[in-house]
Amino acid sequence: MTPRQTAHPNPVIIDTDPGVDDAIALLMALACPQLDVIGITTTAGNVPLARATRNTLAILQHLARTAIPVFRGAARPVRGRYAYARHVHSASGLTRRLPEPSITPSSSNAVPFLANALTARPGAITLIALGPLTNLARLLRRHPAAIRAARNIIVMGGAVAAPGNATPHAEFNFYSDPTAARQVIESGIPLTLVDLAACRQVHVSRADLAQVTTRSIAGKLAAELLSNWFAQDASRERFNLYDPLALAAAIEPAVLQTRQTTIAVDDADTTDDASRWGKCQVTADGCGPISVAGPDGVDSIRVHELMSTLLDWNRP
Numbered sequence: 001m002t003p004r005q006t007a008h009p010n011p012v013i014i015d016t017d018p019g020v021d022d023a024i025a026l027l028m029a030l031a032c033p034q035l036d037v038i039g040i041t042t043t044a045g046n047v048p049l050a051r052a053t054r055n056t057l058a059i060l061q062h063l064a065r066t067a068i069p070v071f072r073g074a075a076r077p078v079r080g081r082y083a084y085a086r087h088v089h090s091a092s093g094l095t096r097r098l099p100e101p102s103i104t105p106s107s108s109n110a111v112p113f114l115a116n117a118l119t120a121r122p123g124a125i126t127l128i129a130l131g132p133l134t135n136l137a138r139l140l141r142r143h144p145a146a147i148r149a150a151r152n153i154i155v156m157g158g159a160v161a162a163p164g165n166a167t168p169h170a171e172f173n174f175y176s177d178p179t180a181a182r183q184v185i186e187s188g189i190p191l192t193l194v195d196l197a198a199c200r201q202v203h204v205s206r207a208d209l210a211q212v213t214t215r216s217i218a219g220k221l222a223a224e225l226l227s228n229w230f231a232q233d234a235s236r237e238r239f240n241l242y243d244p245l246a247l248a249a250a251i252e253p254a255v256l257q258t259r260q261t262t263i264a265v266d267d268a269d270t271t272d273d274a275s276r277w278g279k280c281q282v283t284a285d286g287c288g289p290i291s292v293a294g295p296d297g298v299d300s301i302r303v304h305e306l307m308s309t310l311l312d313w314n315r316p
């Protein structure tokens with residue numbers, strides 16, 4: 001069932017650190033008639049900024065979507081250094097080599113672009129954050145009214161009442177820049193947090209992938225990225241669809257049943273225990289600005305349907 005055709009696609013800006021799951025989320029967004037991707041901002045996270053930006057440009061060029069502007073963002077976190085995740089996403093950040101892009105990023109940087117775009121179209125643009133929250137924290141600090149002009153903010157990050165994936169306590173995006181995560185999550189700004197508890201409800205298994213056929217360029221690239229990811233390590237059995245779930249929630253919010261919470265995030269100001277940096281703690285359940293779905297709040301069947309439709313994945 002294709003996403004509802006709408007006369008006026010929803011304008012979205014995607015902040016991303018490609019990264020294999022980021023790439024799949026981008027492929028879904030670019031294939032979705034309901035979304036108008038008006039810009040992509042990049043951040044270091046899975047890989048350094050230059051590589052994240054290069055991967056974003058290469059994906060756009062691969063899909064012949066070079067009119068979408070790309071803006072470079074954070075090379076370093078608000079405090080500390082990024083850990084990177086080359087062991088997960090491969091050294092280049094993508095498990096399938098793409099030709100060197102001939103297109104280049106905008107001369108403007110991510111935060112001024114975000115501020116101008118959100119201010120120019122108050123209440124219209126959905127901001128989808130798929131990497132560390134460094135760009136959003138800098139936007140919040142330098143342009144507090146602009147970030148509040150977003151129609152919706154959807155963040156893939158955090159581990160709410162769930163074990164982390166970067167440390168036992170922290171999810172990778174929040175661990176990569178815990179101070180930025182704390183500044184955004186504790187700012188009071190309403191947002192939907194697509195955390196690990198939710199993301200662990202949707203995955204692609206090695207066996208699932210073996211049955212996928214596709215005719216689309218986007219679907220073929222997504223399948224190759226995943227097939228090569230599994231091939232890199234025989235012990236890998238499932239690929240969690242972290243960023244694709246956040247993207248699906250931007251397309252169809254009903255894939256998540258959320259509750260309101262207030263969340264605190266640990267960083268170096270709250271604890272000297274670095275393994276807790278990025279840890280989420282619910283300080284009020286049932287009220288507050290952060291909407292979370294939790295493990296029982298994900299319509300995983302619909303998410304897979306949406307993903308298969310957008311990527312033209314046909315499963316027997």
Ligand code: RIB
Pocket residue numbers: 017019020021022045046130131132156165171172173242243
């Ligand atoms: O913890 C998962 C998140 O960290 C995803 O956004 C993935 O791309 C990495 O950035």
Ligand code: CA
Pocket residue numbers: 016017018019021022045046130131243
């Ligand atoms: Ca990411």
